[in-house]
Amino acid sequence: KKNLDLSHKQKLLLIDRTNREISISHQVDLLGISRSSVYYEPVVNEYDLLLKRLIDEQYTLTPFYGSRKMTAHLRRNEHPVNRKHVQRLMREMGLEAIYPKPHLSQPHPEHKIYPYLLRDVSIDRKDQVWAADITYIPLARGFMYLVAVMDWWSRYVLAWQTSTSLDTAFCLEALEMALQFGKPEIFNTDQGSQFTSKAFTGMLKDNGIDISMDGRGRCMDNIFTERLWRSLKYENVYLMHYESVSEGRQGINSYFGFFNDDRLHQSLKYQTPAEVYFQRAS
Known part of the structure; x- marks a missing residue:
């Protein structure tokens, strides 16, 4: 043994x-x-799954809602929950309001926090800036987390992975997949422990990539991935009501194929992300 x-x-x-x-x-x-x-097999609390789905839908619309406003929103919709219950659910989902808060918790002493490098930077070419983010995906009988890596200039989603826990491994897998396309000059993330881990930042540094991190509670620093989540959820996840992790993964794979190759973007002059990233004629 x-x-x-x-x-x-x-x-x-x-x-x-x-x-x-x-x-x-x-x-x-x-x-x-x-x-x-x-x-x-863990016991599934059906009511908590319903509340998480409702919280996710509202948070996607109003990412500035903290637990107080989210509790009030749920109560107005005939769900008599208390704030501690909502705080627990949001914590499990990895959600926090986007406004800065006083007395922020200190990062893990072994996890270095890097400065935000993109303020007033003009993004004008592919592989100049990549960004990664994690979002919560509700399922009929459970949930999963999704991480995606996006090229900011073209909006092309280079790689994505899912997991049933907020570990670092699935983020590393997505990064490894993305690096098959090349290397960005700058890689931007939030300050989540998955992205501040030595394994994740070490892979970036080993590839000579500058590391940029959002300010705490500032999802607008990573606005393009926030828009990606909104598109994914309102155009796919909330409509499809996926039953299982495997079904959700298959559906998300299909959506990102559509997003990259067929979805026209007004900000890209009605081209697709793939046409812009690979510089194909539309």
């Missing part, structure tokens, strides 16, 4: 239920986890 330096979640992913030579009992013994955890 080896002492693998893996999280419990990562060990669960190594379980091969189709392996006829090594039983599940033997696999969990080798990995050092309990058999019951393999078969555990």
Whole structure:
């Protein structure tokens, strides 16, 4: 038996239920986890899922709503919730209002925060600035998180990945996929722990990319990805009501194909992001 330096979640992913030579009992013994955890299915709180969907829809429209206003909004729509309940749900969703707040929590001492480099910068070419962001995706019986990497000049979505938890791994996967297209001069993100991690910033620095980070609570510093989320949700997610993670992933893959190759953008003189990024004639 080896002492693998893996999280419990990562060990669960190594379980091969189709392996006829090594039983599940033997696999969990080798990995050092309990058999019951393999078969555990978390209890889904249907009402919390409904509240999260409503919070997500309202936050997409009004990202300046904090927990007080969101609580008032839900109560006006006949959902008698208290603020602590809403705060917990928004925290699980990774949401906060965009206005700056006093007494901000200090970042992790091992996570360096980089300055915002894009104020008054004219974006006039592809691969000048890329940006990444994470959003919450509601599902009929659950939820997932989505990260996307976008070229600011063309609005082309270079890569995306989904996850059922707010870990760093799926953000690294998206970054690795995006770097297959080339390298930007500047890479912009918010100050989320996934993006301030040594693994993520290290990959950027290893590729000679300047790192830029939004001010805390300032989604307008990353306005193009915020517009991407609004388009995705109102043109696809809220209309399709995806049942499962796999169905949601398939639908989002299809939408981004449409967004890149077929969706006309007024700001791009009615060209598609792919036409602008790859400089194709429309």
